[in-house]
Amino acid sequence: MEIVEAFLEVVGRDGPAAASSRAIAAELGVGAGALWHYFDSLDAVVAAACRRVLERTDARIASVTDGRRGLAAVDATLREILPLAKRTVDEAQVVVGFWGRLAVDRQFAGGRSDALDMWGARIQRHLAEAVDDGELVPDVPADCLAEVLLSIAVGQQVHAVLDAERADPQRQLALVHHCLMPWRPQATKMQNGCPAGSA
Structure with missing residues (x-):
């Protein structure tokens, strides 16, 4: 999923502390609210990224x-x-x-x-x-x-x-x-x- 890949990209480039919902949304070129159509929380994004x-x-x-x-x-x-x-x-x-x-x-x-x-x-x-x-x-x-x-x-x-x-x-x-x-x-x-x- 693009959100997980964006999260991994931010972590790889800027470190885990920088991987906020706003940073992930900016990586995708969307508003932060768009993330929550697919995930309930940032913790859910992190869990999906770790599974990936x-x-x-x-x-x-x-x-x-x-x-x-x-x-x-x-x-x-x-x-x-x-x-x-x-x-x-x-x-x-x-x-x-x-x-x-x-x-x-x-x-x-x-x-x-x-x-x-x-x-x-x-x-x-x-x-x-x-x-x-x-x-x-x-x-x-x-x-x-x-x-x-x-x-x-x-x-x-x-x-x-x-x-x-x-x-x-x-x-x-x-x-x-x-x-x-x-x-x-x-x-x-x-x-x-x-x-x-x-x-």
Whole structure:
């Protein structure tokens, strides 16, 4: 819908704080009152925009993992969620920047939960492939590791909004690498659950 796209355009260009009903209407070249023929409130626009972001992310994940498996597919999946480039940073702004306002939106909350569950299951499946392909050791806790990796991705979305320095792309990818490293066949001896010498 054009209103949702206008909202996303304003957020991407000017930031979430600038995405008022007046700014969205100006982006469309219409009066602000015209928006409410389609949405009940700005919160409803935000919820629709967040759902659009999740749908686009899911479509990209499906596209980039087509024909890939194992750790290559895990990496491709996470790169579409982590805020590594302008597009995914803008998406993080939409999702995280209005989280407080959307906390009461049951429909949105369910949609996000469904997306996270689906992405987590996808990552877990690719981790199992990595075990089959010898990229990870057989006793890797794929379910827990998938949850940790997804938590990192979501957490980095928060950092992209609240603390841009901590959302540095190389740092984000290093966190993913660090989580996977102990479970690679060539990993060094573990000490208290961490690779030796990592402290």
